[in-house]
Amino acid sequence: MSTQERIPAWCPGQEWCSLTATASLVGKKWHPVIIHRLLANGPLGFNDLQEEVDGISSKVLSESLDDLAEKQLVERRVIEDKPVRTQYRLTDLGESLEPVVHAMASWGEAHLEHVDDRDASLV
Amino acid sequence: MSTQERIPAWCPGQEWCSLTATASLVGKKWHPVIIHRLLANGPLGFNDLQEEVDGISSKVLSESLDDLAEKQLVERRVIEDKPVRTQYRLTDLGESLEPVVHAMASWGEAHLEHVDDRDASLV
DNA sequence: CGGTATCCTCATTGATACTG
DNA sequence: CAGTATCAATGAGGATACCG
Numbered sequence: 001m002s003t004q005e006r007i008p009a010w011c012p013g014q015e016w017c018s019l020t021a022t023a024s025l026v027g028k029k030w031h032p033v034i035i036h037r038l039l040a041n042g043p044l045g046f047n048d049l050q051e052e053v054d055g056i057s058s059k060v061l062s063e064s065l066d067d068l069a070e071k072q073l074v075e076r077r078v079i080e081d082k083p084v085r086t087q088y089r090l091t092d093l094g095e096s097l098e099p100v101v102h103a104m105a106s107w108g109e110a111h112l113e114h115v116d117d118r119d120a121s122l123v
Numbered sequence: 124m125s126t127q128e129r130i131p132a133w134c135p136g137q138e139w140c141s142l143t144a145t146a147s148l149v150g151k152k153w154h155p156v157i158i159h160r161l162l163a164n165g166p167l168g169f170n171d172l173q174e175e176v177d178g179i180s181s182k183v184l185s186e187s188l189d190d191l192a193e194k195q196l197v198e199r200r201v202i203e204d205k206p207v208r209t210q211y212r213l214t215d216l217g218e219s220l221e222p223v224v225h226a227m228a229s230w231g232e233a234h235l236e237h238v239d240d241r242d243a244s245l246v
Numbered sequence: 247c248g249g250t251a252t253c254c255t256c257a258t259t260g261a262t263a264c265t266g
Numbered sequence: 267c268a269g270t271a272t273c274a275a276t277g278a279g280g281a282t283a284c285c286g
Contacts, residue, residue: 014177016156018231019224026227027150029279033139046248054137057280062249086248093234101142103226104149108141111219152258169268180260185269206267 025071026100030056030064035073035094036101043077043089073097148194149223153179153187158196158217159224166200166212196220 026032030053037052038044044052050061065088068074073094079085149155153176160175161167167175173184188211191197196217202208 016159016176016228018235019155019159019228020152020231021235022227022231023150023152023155027146027152027155029143029146029150032142032146032150036139036142050248053139057282058249059251059281060279063278083247096234097230100223100226100230103223104145105139105142107220107223108145111216112141112144173268180262181269182261182271183259186258209268 022100025073026097026104028064028067030060031068032101032104034061034064034068035090035097036105038074038088038090039095039098039101043087046086046088049088068094145223148196149220149227151187151190153183154191155224155227157184157187157191158213158220159228161197161211161213162218162221162224166210169209169211172211191217 026035033053034049037049041052046058046061046065049065050056050058053061056064065074065076069076072091075089075091075094077087077089079087149158156176157172160172164175169181169184169188172188173179173181176184179187188197188199192199195214198212198214198217200210200212202210
C-alpha cells in the first residue's frame with residue numbers, strides 16, 4: 001500500500017496530517033467498534049463479529065474488514081477445516097491502536113454519561 | 124442538546140456506544156484538526172482558523188464550527204468592536220478531548236511515518 | 247458459515263459566488 | 267472580516283436477496 005492511500009492527497013504536509021490520517025481510519029463509522037471488539041474478544045469469525053457489532057449489515061462489515069485488511073490493521077485467516085472457517089484478528093499494527101480506541105471510549109464514557117443525567121430518557 | 128443527538132439512535136446500548144459517540148465527533152473529517160489547531164493556537168478568528176486548517180472551504184468550516192458549538196466543544200464569542208470580530212475557543216469539554224486528539228496524532232506519527240520510508244515520494 | 251450483488255437514499259464535501 | 271447561498275459530485279451506509 002502506498003502513501004497515497006494512507007496520507008490523503010489533500011493533506012498539504014501540515015503538522016496535523018498524521019492526525020487526519022488517523023481520523024480516516026478511526027473515524028469510519030464502524031472501524032473503531034470492530035477494532036474494539038477484536039481487542040476485547042480475540043480472533044472472531046465473520047458471523048461472530050457481526051453479532052458482536054450488532055446492527056452492522058454483512059455488506060458493510062465485509063467492506064470494513066476489506067478496508068482494515070488493506071490498511072494492515074486486521075488479518076484475515078482462513079482455517080482449512082471442513083467446514084471452512086475464517087478468523088479475523090488484529091495485526092500488531094491494529095493492536096497498536098489500542099491507546100487511541102481506549103482514549104476515545106474513555107472520553108465517551110466520562111463526558112457523555114453526564115449528558116445522560118440531563119436527559120436520561122435514552123440509553 | 125439532547126441525548127438523541129449525542130448517542131446515535133442506532134446504537135443499541137452496547138458497551139461500545141460511547142466509543143462510536145466519540146467517533147462521531149472526532150471522526151468527522153475536519154473536527155479533530157480544528158480542535159487540534161484550537162488546542163495549539165488558542166482562540167482564533169474565522170479567517171485565521173481557515174488559514175490554520177489549510178484546505179477547508181469557508182462553508183465547511185462554518186458548518187463544522189456550528190456542529191462543534193452545538194456539541195458544546197467550541198464556544199463562539201463575538202467581540203463587539205468595530206469592525207466586529209469573532210473568536211472561536213474550546214470549551215472545557217472541548218479541551219478535555221486533548222488526550223484523544225493527542226493519541227490520534229501520536230499514533231499517526233508513529234505508525235504512518237515508517238510507511239513513508241517505503242514510499243517517501245509524498246509528504 | 248462467510249460472504250456478494252443490487253439498488254437506493256442520505257450525508258458530506260467541494261467549488262464558486264455573493265453579502266453585510 | 268465572517269460568513270451564507272447554491273449547486274454539483276461523491277461516497278458511505280442500509281435493505282434485501284442470493285450463493286457456494
